[in-house]
Amino acid sequence: MSVKEMPNGTFTVQFRCKDAEGNDVHKFRRGFASRKEAEEWERDYKATRGQTMAMHFSDFMKIYEEDMRPRLRETTWETKSHMIKTKILPFFGRMRMEDVRSIDIVRWQNKLMDMKRPNGEPYSPTYLRTINNQVTAIFNHAARYYGLHPNPAVKTMKIGAKEAGEMSFWTKDEYLRFSEAMMDKPRSFLAFEILYWTGVRVGELLALTPGSFNLERLEMRISSSYQRLNGQDLITDPKTPKSVRTIKIPGFLKDEVEEYLACRPDLEGDDRIFSMTKHYLAHEMKRGCAETGVKRIRIHDLRHSHVSLLIDMGFSALAIAERMGHEATDITFRYAHLFPNVQENMAAALDESKGGAF
Known part of the structure; x- marks a missing residue:
């Protein structure tokens, strides 16, 4: 990393890397308050533009949206997006994709099962399964197309239920x-x-x-x-x-x-x-x-x-x-x-x- 401290006490970073299409790019940025902040920016840039699994989960979600949204109905994507923003990103957002382990997913599952609806009731088993499946889909996508290894979702058990326990109807x-x-x-x-x-x-x-x-x-x-x-x-x-x-x-x-x-x-x-x-x-x-x-x-x-x-x-x-x-x-x-x-x-x-x- 080419990070330099300037006379005024701020830091600059300059480097060359390849973007997602394999093209060489030159980046220069100044005004960082610390060396660590400058190095972190360089690492994030390379991970995101190069689409490596060193990127944060929140950054991968932007890529995931680009890949998946054109394939889904708008209403389907809106449902997924709401689920990701409210139930998944708050836990995984700042974690790097390569750092997520199976135990992290287990801890997220435990936290999710403790969550309550606005009326104080727990989430239904079928809704828990739906959210769990979304997390699995995200990590499977990262493993299949972006080289995430190991896939932390492989070893985890599912939570919730595939079908509702009781189905109502009228005669x-x-x-x-x-x-x-x-x-x-x-x-x-x-x-x-x-x-x-x-x-x-x-x-x-x-x-x-x-x-x-x-x-x-x-x-x-x-x-x-x-x-x-x-x-x-x-x-x-x-x-x-x-x-x-x-x-x-x-x-x-x-x-x-x-x-x-x-x-x-x-x-x-x-x-x-x-x-x-x-x-x-x-x-x-x-x-x-x-x-x-x-x-x-x-x-x-x-x-x-x-x-x-x-x-x-x-x-x-x-x-x-x-x-x-x-x-x-x-x-x-x-x-x-x-x-x-x-x-x-x-x-x-x-x-x-x-x-x-x-």
């Missing part, structure tokens, strides 16, 4: 009781009708336009999703490629959509039918539950309810997965436990089958 009878309370507001009623009887995601519902429907063919086309991001309304691609799909709708739902659109001549083909927010739907659900006594569930649980209804009606996992836009049938199979009486019905049917054979 058909519960939904029908709830829907009666929505009839005083046609827009709310139709929104919940579509959510329950088609199983679409909330973002997919809020992106629907009159042009999304071919009522003669009893079809609803899902090709986009609504998101509210940084105070802006965004229409994005659906969650996954399989999410782009055409859903057949029952005749009664076709009649309800047709009747509602007939009362809304102001809607053009590309206008959103439901110019509302997820918060509004949650408020309406709370109102309906209070009026009818039906148990409270999340808006997303209406999607669970639809899958559960189809399973109870005897449809195959493959057919349900296609309707729901699931990437794999194993996602659909996770819902099977919502009908514990299915096993009893199977046993009874087998018993009857054997009895009928004699």
Whole structure:
């Protein structure tokens, strides 16, 4: 390092190095208060520009964003970014990538598990697993593409749980009781009708336009999703490629959509039918539950309810997965436990089958 002390007591640093593209660069900087500060600046510059693992974790996050952000939906990246800024950077930010050890990740995990939400409740097991997976993804990326060795995430155990311990849903009878309370507001009623009887995601519902429907063919086309991001309304691609799909709708739902659109001549083909927010739907659900006594569930649980209804009606996992836009049938199979009486019905049917054979 070429650090020199100047007559006024400050320090300068001058050096040559290669940048990330392999080009030779000459750097000169003055005004450092100490030799250590000047040497530290040189080391940080070389690590960051040369993309070596001597860089700080916070500097690597800038590189990680450049690599990953173009590959992700904007809403997905915003979720990741918030997680990194609030749950990961405060612990690892000033550590150098090459200095992070497995025990550091263990200590971060322990600290994370002790954290509480604003209401005093601990984070859910599934949320802990999501954050843990993000840390693993960061170090795996550094190891795979930037030569980090050893990878501190390899030896650490995961925390949290992959799936929620309990999945809520409404039976058909519960939904029908709830829907009666929505009839005083046609827009709310139709929104919940579509959510329950088609199983679409909330973002997919809020992106629907009159042009999304071919009522003669009893079809609803899902090709986009609504998101509210940084105070802006965004229409994005659906969650996954399989999410782009055409859903057949029952005749009664076709009649309800047709009747509602007939009362809304102001809607053009590309206008959103439901110019509302997820918060509004949650408020309406709370109102309906209070009026009818039906148990409270999340808006997303209406999607669970639809899958559960189809399973109870005897449809195959493959057919349900296609309707729901699931990437794999194993996602659909996770819902099977919502009908514990299915096993009893199977046993009874087998018993009857054997009895009928004699």
